[in-house]
Amino acid sequence: xxxxxxxxxxxxxxxxxxxxxxxxxxxxxxxxxxxxxxxxxxxxxxxxxxxxxxxxxxxxxxxxxxxxxxxxxxxxxxxxxxxxxxxxxxxxxxxxxxxxxxxxxxxxxxxxxxxxxxxxxxxxxxxxxxxxxxxxxxxxxxxxxxxxxxxxxxxxxxxxxxxxxxxxxxxxxxxxxxxxxxxxxxxxxxxxxxxxxxxxxxxxxxxxxxxxxxxxxxxxxxxxxxxxxxxxxxxxxxxxxxxxxxxxxxxxxxxxxxxxxxxxxxxxxxxxxxxxxxxxxxxxxxxxxxxxxxxxxxxxxxxxxxxxxxxxxxxxxxxxxxxxxxxxxxxxxxxxxxxxxxxxx
Numbered sequence: 001x002x003x004x005x006x007x008x009x010x011x012x013x014x015x016x017x018x019x020x021x022x023x024x025x026x027x028x029x030x031x032x033x034x035x036x037x038x039x040x041x042x043x044x045x046x047x048x049x050x051x052x053x054x055x056x057x058x059x060x061x062x063x064x065x066x067x068x069x070x071x072x073x074x075x076x077x078x079x080x081x082x083x084x085x086x087x088x089x090x091x092x093x094x095x096x097x098x099x100x101x102x103x104x105x106x107x108x109x110x111x112x113x114x115x116x117x118x119x120x121x122x123x124x125x126x127x128x129x130x131x132x133x134x135x136x137x138x139x140x141x142x143x144x145x146x147x148x149x150x151x152x153x154x155x156x157x158x159x160x161x162x163x164x165x166x167x168x169x170x171x172x173x174x175x176x177x178x179x180x181x182x183x184x185x186x187x188x189x190x191x192x193x194x195x196x197x198x199x200x201x202x203x204x205x206x207x208x209x210x211x212x213x214x215x216x217x218x219x220x221x222x223x224x225x226x227x228x229x230x231x232x233x234x235x236x237x238x239x240x241x242x243x244x245x246x247x248x249x250x251x252x253x254x255x256x257x258x259x260x261x262x263x264x265x266x267x268x269x270x271x272x273x274x275x276x277x278x279x280x281x282x283x284x285x286x287x288x289x290x291x292x293x294x295x296x297x298x299x300x301x302x303x304x305x306x307x308x309x310x311x312x313x314x315x316x317x318x319x320x321x322x323x324x325x326x327x328x329x330x331x332x333x334x335x336x337x338x339x340x341x342x343x344x345x
Contacts, residue, residue, distance in 0.1 A: 056316040064321060067093060067116065068328050072319060074127050075109070075134075075330055080313040081255035081306040084134060089330045109133045118268050124252070124261020125268065131255075132241075132248035139247065141240040144233075156229060160222035164214065238281045245286050249293040254306035259299060262290055 060072050071091050079085040090108040093116070109130060119126050135141075144152070249262045270283030313333050320329045 056318055060316075060319060064328070067113075068321065070123070070126070071111070071116075071130070072328060072330060074123065074130055076317045076319075077255045078127060078131055078134060078251050079317065079330065080333070081309050082134075082251045083309050083312075084138060084251075085313055085317055085333045088332050088335070089134075091328045091330065092326060107137050109137075115268075115272075118272060119265070122261060122264060124258040125265040126261075127252040127255065127257040128248050128262035128265045130248075131251035132244045134251060135244040135247035136240065139240075139243060141244065143237075152229065153226070156225045157222055160218050160225060163221050164218045167217070168214075234278055237279045241281055241286065242289055245290055246293055246296065249290060250297045250302060253297065253299055254302040254309070256303065256306060259294060262293070263287055266290065 094112045266287040
């Protein structure tokens with residue numbers, strides 16, 4: 001899975017100064033229903049942290065560090081309000097001070113502490129970041145592993161050798177082909193042994209091909225193929241990020257977070273120079289595309305759907321926190337079942 005792509009010192013009272021982002025694109029929040037904060041389904045940004053929900057969240061507040069407590073509450077709310085609580089979620093805070101969040105193994109969300117540090121208590125923006133990563137999982141935006149990418153790269157090398165062989169086969173040659181076989185075999189090691197032998201046979205018919213020419217042509221073809229493959233991967237990563245932005249917006253608003261938080265999150269990513277990342281689209285482009293989200297996902301309808309989902313899963317999800325590995329596992333809603341009460345003797 002991709003991902004359109006940083007060390008959390010989150011403070012409950014250190015809300016992000018929105019005025020510093022006033023130059024960025026904004027969405028008019030006039031469609032947010034009047035009096036929503038006092039409705040039975042309140043906006044999380046106004047009431048999520050101060051209000052005790054049930055024993056599980058009280059337990060989390062007492063046991064977890066402040067950063068993990070906030071991520072627990074946000075992830076729990078997003079999962080239950082969007083029907084994403086059928087499976088557990090694993091949340092980690094990466095220590096590297098970089099501005100990025102990424103979805104890794106199934107339902108695992110890692111957020112670099114620098115990104116949450118930059119959000120500075122802006123719960124609406126944080127919800128969009130977490131919702132974005134959850135969307136990568138729900139849409140199965142799988143990224144190739146390093147081993148898989150290496151296998152693709154090796155195939156590109158093999159294809160380059162084959163193309164050189166084809167080109168040389170169509171040229172008359174005066175040598176025995178030993179040079180070509182040796183060179184092709186040397187360029188890419190074991191991958192070229194068979195190809196080099198074939199090229200040696202092919203080249204037995206004519207024009208002399210110097211070692212430098214064969215090396216240069218093979219490298220040229222390989223680099224062209226690699227550039228084309230990298231561009232395809234980059235485009236796929238960008239498509240995944242755009243889709244995850246839209247769905248992350250839906251998840252956040254359906255959970256009761258304010259929709260402008262997603263734009264503020266994009267503004268922060270832009271300020272942290274993630275525009276320079278090959279794997280992520282420019283933050284300004286992502287912000288522009290997000291302007292269509294309120295039309296695609298009307299706020300009133302999302303809030304209604306979220307309220308219905310929360311009615312089906314009203315209790316905060318249980319969790320397990322491993323202090324040594326710094327991992328927070330938020331259990332599915334089915335993990336509360338007790339085997340003895342379910343299957344009495």
